[in-house]
Amino acid sequence: MSINLDIAVERWPIAGTFTISRGSKTEAAIVVCTLTDGAYSGRGECVPYARYGESIESVVAEIEALRGALKNGATRDGLVTLIHAGAARNAVDCALWDLEAKRNHSSVTSILDMPALHDLTTAVTVSFGDAATMAEAARNFADRPLIKVKVGGENDAERIRAVAEAAPSSRIIIDANEGWTDANIVENMLACAKAGIVLIEQPLPAGNDAILAKIPHPVPICADESAHGTDDLHTLLGRYDSINIKLDKTGGLTEALRMQKRARELGFGIMVGCMVGTSLAMAPAVLVAQDADFVDLDGPLILKEDRAPGLEFTGSRVSPPKPELWG
Incomplete structure (x- = not known):
């Protein structure tokens, strides 16, 4: 089934400043991947991390490069041959899980045959x-x-x-x-x-x-x-x-x-x-x-x-x- 891809960049302010030994930041810059089959949509979010050579631009480009494969029915298992591990693949993988759950009127835990989730x-x-x-x-x-x-x-x-x-x-x-x-x-x-x-x-x-x-x-x-x-x-x-x-x-x-x-x-x-x-x-x-x-x-x-x-x-x-x- 053909899947349409939407990519959005969002910036969420931090309450104050978040600081680690490498530096500080005042916002979370994230990328959201939305996959739609015409009837249902699934979403996944990722956070590009400079420590691993990632940027908003590079992650958006990596997800965009998957547009054709997704349109042609790429699966979660197939992603590992199309894109390396990292933020971009995370967003797409999680969106595919969400989309499958929505299509099946089920849950990811049911698909995985997991027990009910606890706090x-x-x-x-x-x-x-x-x-x-x-x-x-x-x-x-x-x-x-x-x-x-x-x-x-x-x-x-x-x-x-x-x-x-x-x-x-x-x-x-x-x-x-x-x-x-x-x-x-x-x-x-x-x-x-x-x-x-x-x-x-x-x-x-x-x-x-x-x-x-x-x-x-x-x-x-x-x-x-x-x-x-x-x-x-x-x-x-x-x-x-x-x-x-x-x-x-x-x-x-x-x-x-x-x-x-x-x-x-x-x-x-x-x-x-x-x-x-x-x-x-x-x-x-x-x-x-x-x-x-x-x-x-x-x-x-x-x-x-x-x-x-x-x-x-x-x-x-x-x-x-x-x-x-x-x-």
Whole structure:
């Protein structure tokens, strides 16, 4: 059946400023792919990420290049031969899932023969800054069960101590975004262990993390920028304890589910994360996150406002998507 493609670029203001060690931003620039067969439509959202060589323009061009194949009936399984993993494939893959569900008057969970979805507890994020500012932000989240804290600069041990003291009842993930070095990783990891941190995410640059196989892990270490596709997971053994699955990295829900299954077989813990986007981007990830050890799907909470209808957040609890949103 012929499918028509529409591509839209949207910019969603962030509530304040979102900062990691690489820089700050005040808006989420996203691309929405809508596929229509004449009677039904399916949508998928992606967030181009400069760290992976992506831009709004490049992602739009990659999706546009699929117009002919989609018109001729390209399928999810066929996408892997047409486009590499990344944000563009994510948007198209998720739109195809949504379209199939709408056509069948069913749900993606039914198509996948999954149990009914349950609510999840997501992390909330503290942006990178000086120790005092980060402690104040953590104090405002002190009633939340899980906090993710952005570090990756000089004096991170001080930041770690400050946020842990500000939110003593919360479980805390430290995300260095590749910002540590061989020279300071042991000091920072020991600071994390002393502060009771539950997970350290991507402490060293991808491709420059060999030391992780040689030093103790007093706190489990999670691969993010080092973890992209299923076929590369075996290369992370011995260096990482967990992996962060993001649909904008895997290239959609199809590969994310495959990656999840293989990661469990290899003994990795699983985090399901996100870029900063709207509920449309989070919705498919909710399916992958159903048995995750850590869930980090607070993208909509970072925005000034979310799309409507969106996911329902009650504190740190996020409910499964309704069909009007996706799936």
